[in-house]
Amino acid sequence: MYDAIIIGGGPAGTTAAIYLQRFKKKVLLIMKDMGALGKTAHIDNYYGFIDTITGPDLLNRGIEQAKRLGVEVLEDEVLSIDNFPDFKVKTINGEYTSKTLMMATGKTQTRLKAKNFNNFVGKGISYCAICDGFIYRNKKIGLVGNKEFMEEELEILKNFSEDITIFTNGMDLSVKVDKPVVLDEIQEIKGNEVINQLVAGDKTYDVDVLFMAVGSPSATDFALRLGAFLDASNNLVVDDQFMTNIPGMFAGGDCIGGLLQIVKSTSDGAHAAIAMNRYLKNMNK
Amino acid sequence: MYDAIIIGGGPAGTTAAIYLQRFKKKVLLIMKDMGALGKTAHIDNYYGFIDTITGPDLLNRGIEQAKRLGVEVLEDEVLSIDNFPDFKVKTINGEYTSKTLMMATGKTQTRLKAKNFNNFVGKGISYCAICDGFIYRNKKIGLVGNKEFMEEELEILKNFSEDITIFTNGMDLSVKVDKPVVLDEIQEIKGNEVINQLVAGDKTYDVDVLFMAVGSPSATDFALRLGAFLDASNNLVVDDQFMTNIPGMFAGGDCIGGLLQIVKSTSDGAHAAIAMNRYLKNMNK
Numbered sequence: 001m002y003d004a005i006i007i008g009g010g011p012a013g014t015t016a017a018i019y020l021q022r023f024k025k026k027v028l029l030i031m032k033d034m035g036a037l038g039k040t041a042h043i044d045n046y047y048g049f050i051d052t053i054t055g056p057d058l059l060n061r062g063i064e065q066a067k068r069l070g071v072e073v074l075e076d077e078v079l080s081i082d083n084f085p086d087f088k089v090k091t092i093n094g095e096y097t098s099k100t101l102m103m104a105t106g107k108t109q110t111r112l113k114a115k116n117f118n119n120f121v122g123k124g125i126s127y128c129a130i131c132d133g134f135i136y137r138n139k140k141i142g143l144v145g146n147k148e149f150m151e152e153e154l155e156i157l158k159n160f161s162e163d164i165t166i167f168t169n170g171m172d173l174s175v176k177v178d179k180p181v182v183l184d185e186i187q188e189i190k191g192n193e194v195i196n197q198l199v200a201g202d203k204t205y206d207v208d209v210l211f212m213a214v215g216s217p218s219a220t221d222f223a224l225r226l227g228a229f230l231d232a233s234n235n236l237v238v239d240d241q242f243m244t245n246i247p248g249m250f251a252g253g254d255c256i257g258g259l260l261q262i263v264k265s266t267s268d269g270a271h272a273a274i275a276m277n278r279y280l281k282n283m284n285k
Numbered sequence: 286m287y288d289a290i291i292i293g294g295g296p297a298g299t300t301a302a303i304y305l306q307r308f309k310k311k312v313l314l315i316m317k318d319m320g321a322l323g324k325t326a327h328i329d330n331y332y333g334f335i336d337t338i339t340g341p342d343l344l345n346r347g348i349e350q351a352k353r354l355g356v357e358v359l360e361d362e363v364l365s366i367d368n369f370p371d372f373k374v375k376t377i378n379g380e381y382t383s384k385t386l387m388m389a390t391g392k393t394q395t396r397l398k399a400k401n402f403n404n405f406v407g408k409g410i411s412y413c414a415i416c417d418g419f420i421y422r423n424k425k426i427g428l429v430g431n432k433e434f435m436e437e438e439l440e441i442l443k444n445f446s447e448d449i450t451i452f453t454n455g456m457d458l459s460v461k462v463d464k465p466v467v468l469d470e471i472q473e474i475k476g477n478e479v480i481n482q483l484v485a486g487d488k489t490y491d492v493d494v495l496f497m498a499v500g501s502p503s504a505t506d507f508a509l510r511l512g513a514f515l516d517a518s519n520n521l522v523v524d525d526q527f528m529t530n531i532p533g534m535f536a537g538g539d540c541i542g543g544l545l546q547i548v549k550s551t552s553d554g555a556h557a558a559i560a561m562n563r564y565l566k567n568m569n570k
Contacts, residue, residue, distance in 0.1 A: 015330070015332045019330055045304055045555075046551075048346050048347055051350075051353070064335040065336075259555065263552045266551070270330075270548045271544060
């Protein structure tokens with residue numbers, strides 16, 4: 001049982017991990033890739049680095065720093081989170097429990113480039129099988145995704161309907177599924193009030209709903225599944241202690257919105273860690 | 286005429302200067318010494334540094350970084366600020382004008398160790414000659430300080446009373462004054478409702494008021510003189526754009542309170558710079 005599991009190895013998550021480690025807490029930092037910063041070639045405005053530094057270099061330095069201070073770092077991908085009574089975090093390779101959790105997964109876009117996509121979000125395009133699956137029982141379900149996250153959603157959706165088609169949207173399929181698979185890119189979404197068809201490759205498919213499970217789950221995905229509040233921009237809503245509406249679940253960095261800057265994320269990380277440490281103290285009273 | 290003058294070369298001020306410089310603004314960063322961070326021997330929790338770094342090393346790196354990006358850095362001490370119509374900043378060696386100003390002078394303590402000192406703050410102990418001098422016209426004035434800041438206050442106080450004694454509180458006097466000087470440390474403050482005596486060395490001195498001008502002026506000192514709001518902990522009050530109640534005067538870092546951590550200060554600096562850039566844009570409309 002960890003005191004804190006932090007999901008995301010960018011500036012927010014790593015700073016939080018470092019602070020919590022120094023509060024002598026048992027911390028696990030789970031990271032899967034480099035996130036937004038990994039794509040940043042030149043950083044000039046992060047205080048303390050005389051010369052330009054690359055995003056990957058800064059990220060690696062942060063992780064090395066965390067490891068040096070004793071933080072346990074796991075390179076794995078989180079697939080699901082349950083929160084009763086403790087937080088149970090399921091990754092591709094394992095399962096971990098913790099008293100508190102911090103979401104620091106950055107801001108990911110899982111929108112499709114398909115024509116009319118934005119018009120149908122909430123009108124037959126859903127980001128949460130466990131939230132909306134029941135509504136579409138025995139309906140024609142389209143599921144977009146190509147790897148473990150999609151597989152997780154598929155298992156949930158099978159409880160509601162037999163008629164499920166996987167759309168990888170042009171990506172390779174990296175898991176085994178027992179449902180029809182369309183590998184073509186999705187070009188267009190069709191419907192009136194709600195979605196009823198999609199065009200992929202040269203073909204048109206009838207669907208009553210399209211569930212999105214592209215790539216890896218984002219903070220938004222986890223939030224939806226856990227019932228955490230999101231604002232109109234899909235940012236996690238936190239209070240002044242960086243806690244979401246779920247007791248013990250904190251968040252910081254790009255996934256809570258605000259300035260998308262390293263300095264803001266590190267500040268969030270420190271604030272969240274201090275609040276988590278206080279929360280853990282009160283738990284043990 | 287500068288677009289922005291930033292007072293303080295720590296993480297908040299330097300980050301703000303870097304951001305403003307990259308917004309192509311004409312920026313002057315004025316710093317006098319190393320502040321709180323200069324006394325910090327070991328920093329482990331500032332994101333991105335694998336190994337321990339010292340406070341002075343981090344400060345120097347920040348300044349080098351700012352200079353590399355084109356920020357004009359001035360090592361000088363600010364003595365006074367006027368704000369009509371632009372901000373006029375007077376230092377020991379010069380005078381500079383700017384459209385906006387940022388206070389990032391950290392948190393300095395100018396309290397004396399003298400017995401009963403805390404009991405008489407606001408009861409005959411004042412931090413602002415220009416604010417309170419008139420109240421004590423023709424009274425016995427004690428003025429605590431030993432250098433340029435004290436000299437500034439002395440010139441103001443001379444408008445109100447001839448009876449002024451300088452107390453250096455054990456420090457060497459580094460400016461010339463035409464009033465009696467007591468070099469002994471102040472041991473005790475005496476009085477009933479308000480101050481009426483102080484003990485320094487073996488002697489007791491009658492005073493009706495004690496004006497504090499120890500060391501260099503702090504953010505609090507400037508705030509008092511400009512009429513900027515302070516909270517109960519003497520932190521500068523800023524809005525969500527990091528602007529004080531004085532239009533064009535911003536603040537960030539330790540002097541606005543909150544977490545006294547590098548990551549919080551750099552975050553303040555970035556936020557303030559972005560707000561200042563927006564403010565400058567609106568000025569030019």
